[in-house]
Amino acid sequence: MSGPANEDSGAAGTDVEHLAAVLARRRRELTGGRATIGASSVVHAVEETVWAGVRVPAVLCRAAADPLRLHPAENPVTCRRCLKRASGGRSARVPRGQTELDV
Template sequence: MSGSANEEPGADGADVEHLAAVLARRRRELAGGRATIGASSVVHAVEETVWVGVRVPVVVCRAATDPLRLRPSEKPVTCRRCLRRASGVRSARVPRGQTELDV
């Protein structure tokens, strides 16, 4: 048996270093600022965030949380949520079927 009881099986320094290297490579691949999620044709805006101390690429709309599912794209952003969030303008309209909250 190894070290502490809280240790994950197979989670050692080599695994962590490998994951950090994979995420760094993905960050470089997505440096163009646009990506699709998996095989989707919707193009999202990409930014960086910090996840457990490592900078990782994420889509602005947060439609996907796994940076390994993102694929670089040269096409213009077509995700409406990414476009809206990137513009910084909040819509005053409440989508049909949703209740407006008094906050």
């Protein structure tokens, strides 16, 4: 059976393969472990995650879901949320009046 549905499924397969190749290249570009999002000067920590069945780079703080918005950075991580998550989520200071729990 031929027709528009079959043609669309072939094009969709090509689009998915292209996207997977672009995401793999982006993952290689971000192997330094640091990235900025868009034109921002804030530097984020980068880790890998799985997105639509493909391993992709992601900022640790999850400030951007789109790995195509990430750009390699050479400077140290400046995102406070990334730094906190990288340290296991423990803050050096406990808010006044609260007791630190060992979990």
